[in-house]
Amino acid sequence: MIKIAFADDHQALIDGVKMLLENTPNFEFIDAAHNGVEMLKLLENNKIDVVITDLKMPDMDGFALTQKIKENFSEIKVIVFSMFDQPEAVKKASDAGADAYVLKTSSLDVLVLAIHKIVAGNTFYDQDISRDLKQATEFIPNSLLSSTEQKILGLIANGKTSEEIADVQNCAISTVYTHRKNMSAKLKLKGKNELLKYAVENKYNFS
Incomplete structure (x- = not known):
């Protein structure tokens, strides 16, 4: 079973993602947090394989959370799940150590695909942003x-x-x-x- 935790400050979205994951074979939804600080505490007390995180959250945002996870729980895979589709945001998340980047405007099936991809050792970028990712390294x-x-x-x-x-x-x-x-x-x-x-x-x- 792939054990998953989700960090987001919108309860309705947490409920929707939880329902999706609980009804997906081989996935186990462990718990949710409303910010990065809560998620780090959750990780200290639970065995988690994949963390899905929003970017914009109070107390500690998704960029800082991703970096902290990679520094302290390097075996955990991180998926950024965000509304932000700017190449700069994607690059900043990647630089922090994110294994995947999925847009909230995409089908939730894309989130499931991303989980499978990163658990298999790959990276994953939503197709709606991957074509523009190279822009982040160009002259700004x-x-x-x-x-x-x-x-x-x-x-x-x-x-x-x-x-x-x-x-x-x-x-x-x-x-x-x-x-x-x-x-x-x-x-x-x-x-x-x-x-x-x-x-x-x-x-x-x-x-």
Whole structure:
């Protein structure tokens, strides 16, 4: 039996995945956690073969959880199960040690296939993202940005206002406005909300 645990902060999704796994031959659903911290505690007390994890969770996200699992429970296989389809997110998960990456928009049958693949010693990437994975290693425009600009871009992606960014950076709000203007120019972005859109779409490239 393949023993499986699932980390996600949405109970409805946990219930759905649990039902799927419990009705799949040779799969045993052991337990679920709502964040990375809970999952690590679960792994200390249970024999688990495969961990399925979301990326965006409170307390400890899926990237950090994957890295911790590979550092402390190297025999456990990890599947990232996420809505994020950006190549940068996939590469960051892979760099953390993930064995598979499956999109939540895919059929749950894909998740079952991924489990079989990684238990057999293979890696697995959802077909909807694998064709774009190479983009993550290509030249990325925000490499033009300074470290301060990249930090501000990350704060923008996390929904911070210019006033909040000024407080975090301990600078005048006019300085934040200048950084935003310079970033838009470097990235050739036009329009009031284009910088925010770019920040959100490329969030995992500079976080």
